[in-house]
Structure formats: structure tokens, C-alpha cells
Amino acid sequence: MSAVQITDVDPAREDEILAWNALLGEGFNAGREAAWWASDETTLAQYGDPKPGRTSVLLVATSDGRPVGAAGADVDPGEAADVEISVLPQQRRQGIGTALAAAVRGRLRGAAELLQAETYSEAGVAFAISIGLRTGHQERRLLLDLPVDLEALWAHHARPDRAPSAPDVQVRSWTGACPEDVIEEWTRLTTQMEEDVPLGDLTRPAARSDVDSVRRGERRMADQGWILVRSLARLDGVGVGYTELFVSRHDPEIITQDDTLVDRGHRGHGVGRALKLANLENLSGVEEARGARWIQTYTAPDNTAMLALNRAFGFRDVDQLTILEGPVG
The missing domain is CATH 3.40.630.30 (Gcn5-related N-acetyltransferase (GNAT))
Incomplete structure (x- = not known):
């Protein structure tokens, strides 16, 4: 050569x-x-x-x-x-x-x-x-085959033994930019996600979420052809969790499941399950997603609660992402 x-x-x-x-x-x-x-x-x-x-x-x-x-x-x-x-x-x-x-x-x-x-x-x-470079973090990549049977999912996850112990949680869903009346809550929760997301031994970037940065990010995503499919959980008028999916207008075959976060004080009560159910129903109304074949998500191997939840929704393991870090030199 x-x-x-x-x-x-x-x-x-x-x-x-x-x-x-x-x-x-x-x-x-x-x-x-x-x-x-x-x-x-x-x-x-x-x-x-x-x-x-x-x-x-x-x-x-x-x-x-x-x-x-x-x-x-x-x-x-x-x-x-x-x-x-x-x-x-x-x-x-x-x-x-x-x-x-x-x-x-x-x-x-x-x-x-x-x-x-x-x-x-x-x-x-x-x-x-x-x-x-040195190994800093690993995550499993999972795929959910589409379409999903929403009625079956609702029936399965609404069983009495799976019902949330915080029944007063309300989930609000939308597509696109965050509504103005909940942007402060959304920003607070995305900041918490930046602080909580498992990164192993990788250098953690400084949290950068504020309302202006959220709005700039939304505009850039829209300019690049992304449809934001979002749900926010609230309890007594306060945001306690969120989830979002990204659908590409240009290549919608694979939908990206991005963040899912439940506030630390409200975990283990079915909030994450309620968010995922609501957002899948929200996704079913997005015309550009009708031909999609998979939803892709990533979960750290030691995040056993989220792995179990994803698998309960039908996600399957396909491969493993390794992120490595080292000096530019």
C-alpha cells in the first residue's frame, strides 16, 4: 500500500x-x-x-x-x-x-x-x-422494533402490580419547542440530567442548561431537521421528570430515544413508565415517524432500573458503546 x-x-x-x-x-x-x-x-x-x-x-x-x-x-x-x-x-x-x-x-x-x-x-x-486513550464509560445500545402495539403496552404497564404509587402525577406531551409556561421546569430538569447522567471515568462537562441555551438548542435541532417529541411529568404543579424522542425529517427510519429523567425524590413510583407510555402515544401522532423501523436508546450497564424498564417496553440489546478519553498531546 x-x-x-x-x-x-x-x-x-x-x-x-x-x-x-x-x-x-x-x-x-x-x-x-x-x-x-x-x-x-x-x-x-x-x-x-x-x-x-x-x-x-x-x-x-x-x-x-x-x-x-x-x-x-x-x-x-x-x-x-x-x-x-x-x-x-x-x-x-x-x-x-x-x-x-x-x-x-x-x-x-x-x-x-x-x-x-x-x-x-x-x-x-x-x-x-x-x-x-483509556476506557472511560460504556453503554448498551438497545433497539425497539416498530410499530409497537400501544394498546398492549398500556394494558401490560397499567396492571395493578405496576401502577404508580404517585397517582396524582400528570403527564403533558407535545412536539417541538418547549411551551413557555413550563420552560423553567424543563430547564431545571435538563440541568439535573447533565449532573446525573452516568459518565463513568470520563471528564464531566460543566452543566450548561439555562433557558437561552435550551432555546438555542431547539432552534439548531429544528434547523437540522429534527422533530422533538416530548413529555413532562408534573406533581402538584412541579416538574418531576421528562423524556424526549428525536425524529429526523430527512431520515426517520431510526428514532432516537434521548433523555429520560425522574427527579431523585420521585423514583421508583412509576413516573418513568408513565412518561415513556405517554411519549410513545405522542409519537404515534407524528406523521414523519409513520415509516420508522426502530427506536434506539442507550443505557449504562449499571443502570439496572432503566435497563429493566426499557426491556419491559420491548427494547433488545444489539451492541455496546465504549467511550475512551485521553490527552490531545
């Missing part, structure tokens, strides 16, 4: 960025079942209107003029850089990943001190360790 050449992708050139995104996804998701990847439209929106202050690195590796791998990195000021490195399966174990990692590190110097990288394979973990 001839020498590997690493070149930067110009995010202003649509053809380059779309080819880069496809190459990165092809290598990263090789051999995985129902693996989500950002659509062309989402990618163009993301890099066409970059987040203020964010540094992005987009690289392609070629050999003999043929693309053989790609890498991407995004970092916000004061945070660890999120890095993805991808090599086509038939081109692995030839030093391409090592060359891409060195190039990413070189371009991140001065922008970040730490980097975090994700992989779904043992080989990926071994490679990351070989370039100086």
Missing part, C-alpha cells in the same frame, strides 16, 4: 462534506445492525451554520487516490473534543487509523486538552488504547 495522504475537507463545499460524511459513516457503522448516521441534510445544516465558538476538524485519508478513511472532531471552548475515526473494513491494520489520529491531534492542539472517542468493537477499543 502506498503512503496515506490526509487532507482537510472544506465545509463550504457541499460535495466534499457529503462525501466525507458518507465515508465516515461507512467505516464507523460497518457490520452493525440498524446503525444511525447523520443524513446529508442534517450534515449540511450542522456545518453550514456552525455553533459559535466551536472548532471542527474534518479529514479524509486517501491511498493511490482512493478514499480509505475519515475522521471528524468537534470541540466547544473548555470542553473535551468529540472525535470519530473511521477506516474502511478492507483497509484496516495498515496504519490509516494511526495517521488519522495523529492528524486530528495536530489540528486540535490549542483548541482542546482532552479528546473523547467512541467505538462499538473490541478492535476499536484496542486501537484507541494503542494511541494513548
Whole structure:
């Protein structure tokens, strides 16, 4: 194999960025079942209107003029850089990943001190360790096959032995931006999620949720083609939990189950179950989700309560995400 050449992708050139995104996804998701990847439209929106202050690195590796791998990195000021490195399966174990990692590190110097990288394979973990990263956190990826039988789910989860012991909890559902009358509660709960979410030995970013950041995030998600499907649980007029699903207008085949949080003082009373039931019913009214085949979610192995709840809804384990961390160097 001839020498590997690493070149930067110009995010202003649509053809380059779309080819880069496809190459990165092809290598990263090789051999995985129902693996989500950002659509062309989402990618163009993301890099066409970059987040203020964010540094992005987009690289392609070629050999003999043929693309053989790609890498991407995004970092916000004061945070660890999120890095993805991808090599086509038939081109692995030839030093391409090592060359891409060195190039990413070189371009991140001065922008970040730490980097975090994700992989779904043992080989990926071994490679990351070989370039100086350490395992920081693992999560199981689960899939729920669609469509679901909502009537059967309601009947199963509303059995007397499964009824919430806090029957006065009310669940409010909507799609899109958070209603103005509950935005403060939503912001408080999402801040708690940032503080509570299991991250193992990874460096935890500072909590950043406030009303303005929530609204900016909603606008960016909408601009990238995401429909936000949300439910909020309230007790005596106070928010005690929330859950949200993301549906891509451009590629709705895989729906993402994002956060589900129940306030610490209200766990174990069926609030999470009520939220998930309500939000699945909410999802059934989203036209863009009618052709979806799966809902994807992630749960830490030691989060036994959430694993049990997800499995009770029909989610099944498909693979394991490992996140590794190390110095930019």
C-alpha cells in the first residue's frame, strides 16, 4: 500500500462534506445492525451554520487516490473534543487509523486538552488504547422494533402490580419547542440530567442548561431537521421528570430515544413508565415517524432500573458503546 495522504475537507463545499460524511459513516457503522448516521441534510445544516465558538476538524485519508478513511472532531471552548475515526473494513491494520489520529491531534492542539472517542468493537477499543486513550464509560445500545402495539403496552404497564404509587402525577406531551409556561421546569430538569447522567471515568462537562441555551438548542435541532417529541411529568404543579424522542425529517427510519429523567425524590413510583407510555402515544401522532423501523436508546450497564424498564417496553440489546478519553498531546 502506498503512503496515506490526509487532507482537510472544506465545509463550504457541499460535495466534499457529503462525501466525507458518507465515508465516515461507512467505516464507523460497518457490520452493525440498524446503525444511525447523520443524513446529508442534517450534515449540511450542522456545518453550514456552525455553533459559535466551536472548532471542527474534518479529514479524509486517501491511498493511490482512493478514499480509505475519515475522521471528524468537534470541540466547544473548555470542553473535551468529540472525535470519530473511521477506516474502511478492507483497509484496516495498515496504519490509516494511526495517521488519522495523529492528524486530528495536530489540528486540535490549542483548541482542546482532552479528546473523547467512541467505538462499538473490541478492535476499536484496542486501537484507541494503542494511541494513548483509556476506557472511560460504556453503554448498551438497545433497539425497539416498530410499530409497537400501544394498546398492549398500556394494558401490560397499567396492571395493578405496576401502577404508580404517585397517582396524582400528570403527564403533558407535545412536539417541538418547549411551551413557555413550563420552560423553567424543563430547564431545571435538563440541568439535573447533565449532573446525573452516568459518565463513568470520563471528564464531566460543566452543566450548561439555562433557558437561552435550551432555546438555542431547539432552534439548531429544528434547523437540522429534527422533530422533538416530548413529555413532562408534573406533581402538584412541579416538574418531576421528562423524556424526549428525536425524529429526523430527512431520515426517520431510526428514532432516537434521548433523555429520560425522574427527579431523585420521585423514583421508583412509576413516573418513568408513565412518561415513556405517554411519549410513545405522542409519537404515534407524528406523521414523519409513520415509516420508522426502530427506536434506539442507550443505557449504562449499571443502570439496572432503566435497563429493566426499557426491556419491559420491548427494547433488545444489539451492541455496546465504549467511550475512551485521553490527552490531545
